[in-house]
Amino acid sequence: MIVINFSDISNAIFNPLKSWAEQSQGNWNLLIVSGFVLVFVGAILTYVLHKKMGKADERTKQISLNSALIVLCVVILCDVIFPKEYMWQIFFLFKYSIAFLASAIYLAVRYKKDFF
Numbered sequence: 001m002i003v004i005n006f007s008d009i010s011n012a013i014f015n016p017l018k019s020w021a022e023q024s025q026g027n028w029n030l031l032i033v034s035g036f037v038l039v040f041v042g043a044i045l046t047y048v049l050h051k052k053m054g055k056a057d058e059r060t061k062q063i064s065l066n067s068a069l070i071v072l073c074v075v076i077l078c079d080v081i082f083p084k085e086y087m088w089q090i091f092f093l094f095k096y097s098i099a100f101l102a103s104a105i106y107l108a109v110r111y112k113k114d115f116f
Contacts, residue, residue: 010083018086035093042100049107063110067103074099 021027046067053060078095082088 010081014083014087021087021090031087031090032093035090035097038097039093039100042097042104045104046100046107049104049111052111053107059114063107066110067107070106071099071103074102 021031050064050067053063056064075095078091078098082091082095
């Protein structure tokens with residue numbers, strides 16, 4: 001019987017990225033800059049969409065709590081998927097950028113559904 005470890009799957013997925021990033025300093029810098037850009041875009045979108053919802057009341061408080069739950073679930077899921085042995089700084093950036101973008105997408109869908 002073959003036993004497949006989840007970390008083996010994660011390493012198989014992210015080892016090509018690791019080898020590409022280690023080929024040159026430009027590739028490494030490209031990953032860092034793209035991670036920062038995604039974090040800033042996700043955070044700004046989330047902030048703007050929170051402000052567009054208006055003042056806190058019963059409806060918007062529930063939307064904000066669901067948005068925070070999405071961020072938490074995405075962070076936990078990324079902690080499980082991303083490797084921790086190498087490039088953890090890069091994956092830290094991408095983890096939070098994915099979480100902010102997922103929250104912004106949820107807020108945009110809710111905003112469109114509620115106000116249009």
